[in-house]
Amino acid sequence: MEPDALTALAADAYVYGVPLVRRLSEVQACLQEGCGSLAPAPFNDFAHADGPATPGTHVPYAPADLVDALAQLDLSGGPVRLHVPDTAGAYYVLQFVDAWSNAFAYLGSRATGTAEGDWLVVPPGWAGTVPDGVSGVIDAPTSVVSVVGRLACDGPEDMPRVRALQQELTLTHLGDRAHRTGLPATESGVPGELRFFEELRVWMADFPPSAADRAYQDRFQPLGLLEEGISPYVSAAPRLVRALGRGLALGRLRVEEAARRPAPGGPEGAWQMIPHLRDYNVDHLGVGTLRPPEWRIADREASYLVRAVAARRERGLPHGYEAVYAETSRDSRGRPLTGAHRYVLRLAPPPPVRAFWSLTAYDSPGGHLVANEAARYAIGKRTPGLAHGADGSLTLHLSAERPEDPQEAANWLPVPAGAFRPVLRLHLPGQAVLDGEYVVPAVERLEARPASRVTGAS
Missing domain, CATH: 2.60.40.1610 (Domain of unknown function DUF1254)
Structure with a gap:
């Protein structure tokens, strides 16, 4: 030969x-x-x-x-x-x-x-x-x-x-x-x-x-x-x-x-x-x-x-009908995700699954969990106390610091201070996920809150 x-x-x-x-x-x-x-x-x-x-x-x-x-x-x-x-x-x-x-x-x-x-x-x-x-x-x-x-x-x-x-x-x-x-x-x-x-x-x-x-x-x-x-x-x-x-x-x-x-x-x-x-x-x-x-x-x-x-x-991935893992590293405008900003993930409706879904944030590029004040490393269907909208929708808040609003804090997933990569795990995904009919929305970056205006008597 x-x-x-x-x-x-x-x-x-x-x-x-x-x-x-x-x-x-x-x-x-x-x-x-x-x-x-x-x-x-x-x-x-x-x-x-x-x-x-x-x-x-x-x-x-x-x-x-x-x-x-x-x-x-x-x-x-x-x-x-x-x-x-x-x-x-x-x-x-x-x-x-x-x-x-x-x-x-x-x-x-x-x-x-x-x-x-x-x-x-x-x-x-x-x-x-x-x-x-x-x-x-x-x-x-x-x-x-x-x-x-x-x-x-x-x-x-x-x-x-x-x-x-x-x-x-x-x-x-x-x-x-x-x-x-x-x-x-x-x-x-x-x-x-x-x-x-x-x-x-x-x-x-x-x-x-x-x-x-x-x-x-x-x-x-x-x-x-x-x-x-x-x-x-x-x-x-x-x-x-x-x-x-x-x-x-x-x-x-x-x-x-x-x-x-x-x-x-x-x-x-x-x-x-x-x-x-x-x-x-x-x-x-x-x-x-x-x-x-x-x-x-x-x-x-x-x-x-x-x-x-x-x-x-290899991460021990199963067939898609057992679990599907989705991940991203950029927001809805293509900008890298970083803990220097605040983000929301609007799930309307939440992912259709027969078991449960959860979202976890890892540092990037290492892929490791980073300690946070709430000791919360995943949020999802099994998380108690989530605040849903009247239509059943769910808005998750991704930020390095705890939100001040109580409802936002209930739906808070702490993220690393630097670059991070969220992974969404869908266990026993519904057919809409497998067919591509259900699309996970892009992560949206929130604009920085304007500084409070200081007023007082002159």
């Missing part, structure tokens, strides 16, 4: 394989070091956050009204039994993500309800007997799976309820063989510049994708990605090393450009949302997923680039 063709093939391999390498690298980090604010936990055990995000939670764009739970499952030794508690109607979701970054199943308020239940998570090709008392079976596409959990929380006073749910959210290994304690090891003698392709080679063999994807990845034979045994990258020919290095750079550039691509059209200050970022999964749609064509990308090869972009932006 000509050098240019080999380089182009390596770029395709990067786009195709980076979701696998990123996902499993994160799994490995979670096992050994922890993930964000979550402590490390072994396979088949949950790690739980101490509470919703606060200014001390140095995790970019962490939600301020949800408590994270995370488990890495290894099914190489057999099934795992998952017990979910009764949340008494409170919102929660458990999202199942395979080694290739496909969200392939959901449990929770939308998908299965909030009653107590047991679920059996089984490895590919499993044909055993389902134990008594099991609500259903979750067929995992790969033997390693991440369970990303989110439990609604109404603040510190609600944490005793959430902690009780955390204790009841349990995993039990039922397999007749011991499960792994780590991921398959790569060859130690591979040069650093080829490490990505070595990880892709090993993990692609251990966690095979769907049959259609396997047919596509057969193209990568000239790159050594399908070779078994001793790594071909330990002493690769200079020609191959050059092609892999150039292809890696080209593949990264392709993904970065796609991630930066602006949404088409829209007025100044329009909110950006991507409800279909998870639609690249077209093969493994299990419990709690939706299968209509609008939730699947028809062009398989095009889906690989979308999947790579999603892996790059």
Whole structure:
């Protein structure tokens, strides 16, 4: 194969394989070091956050009204039994993500309800007997799976309820063989510049994708990605090393450009949302997923680039029918948002959702919460005491300082003193959101109040 063709093939391999390498690298980090604010936990055990995000939670764009739970499952030794508690109607979701970054199943308020239940998570090709008392079976596409959990929380006073749910959210290994304690090891003698392709080679063999994807990845034979045994990258020919290095750079550039691509059209200050970022999964749609064509990308090869972009932006994003996140950094006239000014967001009506919506302000570009006098970091449908208009509309006030008017103060979301980025989370969005019929209004900047005129006797 000509050098240019080999380089182009390596770029395709990067786009195709980076979701696998990123996902499993994160799994490995979670096992050994922890993930964000979550402590490390072994396979088949949950790690739980101490509470919703606060200014001390140095995790970019962490939600301020949800408590994270995370488990890495290894099914190489057999099934795992998952017990979910009764949340008494409170919102929660458990999202199942395979080694290739496909969200392939959901449990929770939308998908299965909030009653107590047991679920059996089984490895590919499993044909055993389902134990008594099991609500259903979750067929995992790969033997390693991440369970990303989110439990609604109404603040510190609600944490005793959430902690009780955390204790009841349990995993039990039922397999007749011991499960792994780590991921398959790569060859130690591979040069650093080829490490990505070595990880892709090993993990692609251990966690095979769907049959259609396997047919596509057969193209990568000239790159050594399908070779078994001793790594071909330990002493690769200079020609191959050059092609892999150039292809890696080209593949990264392709993904970065796609991630930066602006949404088409829209007025100044329009909110950006991507409800279909998870639609690249077209093969493994299990419990709690939706299968209509609008939730699947028809062009398989095009889906690989979308999947790579999603892996790059990874924040545990679910399918759009579970939650949609919208964000902006500019006001209605296109000016950057900053705490030096006061703003309003007029929601008439508030977003249509079947669960709840909330608005959180983060510093920019860091994406962190900033301490404020009210210790309020999110405002939304579940916030008590909001002042609605007679027509049901809601005007939120975004400013660094508390408004003087009591009604404005009730609807106040404190923002950082400097540049900030608000994120609007819509949990179980209505069809009007998904269809684009409901448009989140742009944030409006208020003119500075004129200075008080001082009068008195001369």
